[in-house]
Amino acid sequence: MSATHRAWAPGRVNLIGEHTDYTGGLVMPMAIDLGCEIRFERIAEPMISLVSADQPDPLTLQLPVAGAGDVMPAWGRYVAGVAEELGAASGIVGEVSSTVPLGSGLSSSAALEVAVALALGATGSDVELAEICRAAERRASGVPCGIMDQLASVAGVAGHALLIDCGKLTVEPVPVPVDCSVVVIHSGQHRDLAGSAYNERVEQCARAEVLIGPLRSAASDAWRRIEDPTVAARARHVLSENGRVRRFATALAADDLGLAGSLMVQSHRSLRDDFDVSTPALDELVERLVATPGVHGARLTGAGFGGCVVGLCDAGVDPRPDGFLGWIVHASAGAFVEPL
Ligand code: GLA
Numbered sequence: 579m580s581a582t583h584r585a586w587a588p589g590r591v592n593l594i595g596e597h598t599d600y601t602g603g604l605v606m607p608m609a610i611d612l613g614c615e616i617r618f619e620r621i622a623e624p625m626i627s628l629v630s631a632d633q634p635d636p637l638t639l640q641l642p643v644a645g646a647g648d649v650m651p652a653w654g655r656y657v658a659g660v661a662e663e664l665g666a667a668s669g670i671v672g673e674v675s676s677t678v679p680l681g682s683g684l685s686s687s688a689a690l691e692v693a694v695a696l697a698l699g700a701t702g703s704d705v706e707l708a709e710i711c712r713a714a715e716r717r718a719s720g721v722p723c724g725i726m727d728q729l730a731s732v733a734g735v736a737g738h739a740l741l742i743d744c745g746k747l748t749v750e751p752v753p754v755p756v757d758c759s760v761v762v763i764h765s766g767q768h769r770d771l772a773g774s775a776y777n778e779r780v781e782q783c784a785r786a787e788v789l790i791g792p793l794r795s796a797a798s799d800a801w802r803r804i805e806d807p808t809v810a811a812r813a814r815h816v817l818s819e820n821g822r823v824r825r826f827a828t829a830l831a832a833d834d835l836g837l838a839g840s841l842m843v844q845s846h847r848s849l850r851d852d853f854d855v856s857t858p859a860l861d862e863l864v865e866r867l868v869a870t871p872g873v874h875g876a877r878l879t880g881a882g883f884g885g886c887v888v889g890l891c892d893a894g895v896d897p898r899p900d901g902f903l904g905w906i907v908h909a910s911a912g913a914f915v916e917p918l
Contacts, residue, residue: 581617587692587913588613589678590730595823599724602745602794604823609734610907614689618672631675659714683880688727696915704733734912755833763904765859767884786813815852839875846877855882
């Protein structure tokens with residue numbers, strides 16, 4: 579194939595601020611040096627034709643797209659969701675390849691969506707682009723996700739984590755200290771968002787908000803006013819997590835890795851005990867990592883229910899246990915498209 583352009587969009591790892599984005603809270607992801615690439619040619623015909631280096635079946639889509647959620651092969655739903663959101667009338671032909679492991683909580687689908695949006699010629703601010711891709715994700719998977727994954731992929735800054743206020747939609751880059759490294763380790767448990775209790779958690783947070791008002795601005799002890807113990811626990815996680823993100827950002831900026839790491843461990847416990855999205859495999863991996871010399875903290879990353887843990891370590895320390903897939907990741911720049 580004689581591609582003339584290349585679109586690249588990174589995956590992301592979330593350092594802290596989990597299950598807070600869909601209530602307009604705080605998150606702190608960083609775009610990583612694993613991502614999705616599309617080499618393509620723009621064509622005048624109303625058609626998208628893509629082969630995948632990682633998936634057996636190619637994708638052919640007639641434009642305009644309607645009903646992205648039913649497209650086959652399934653990976654094409656994310657492509658179709660973006661085309662549908664953009665109302666794309668002219669298409670592309672090309673090849674997709676990705677280094678983001680699928681179903682691991684590192685936003686392989688957001689990276690694909692953002693790369694497709696750029697390949698289809700989407701323009702606009704970082705937030706506008708991320709909103710298009712988030713809407714595409716919802717169309718494709720039916721999961722009522724927040725904006726973190728898509729915005730991190732679009733707005734990544736090399737060497738920086740991103741403090742994102744998902745209510746105000748502001749992004750503040752915070753330098754990742756050079757004396758630390760970020761490791762991601764797969765628990766071996768595949769995570770499937772659509773089949774998980776993600777939607778239920780979103781609903782429980784919405785119920786909490788009916789009772790005590792927006793979680794993003796509620797007092798840290800407002801969860802005490804909720805009678806239902808499950809909904810109260812969900813709210814307690816979100817309220818405490820927003821506070822931890824703020825403190826983590828300050829700790830990272832001050833190169834206080836000890837404090838940053840202990841906030842990550844607290845985040846994991848809150849996700850395990852209050853939000854109930856951890857698994858024994860994730861808990862075990864976190865315990866194992868935090869017991870490793872040179873590791874300051876670790877937690878599950880992404881939605882939970884399987885997938886990966888993220889650890890904050892001294893530079894040069896590689897705590898990946900034998901038999902586990904893992905990556906030392908680097909904070910990377912956001913998505914781009916370029917002529918070849
Ligand atoms: C998934 C969603 C995000 C976010 C996380 C949990 O990655 O796509 O929007 O809600 O889960 O923090």
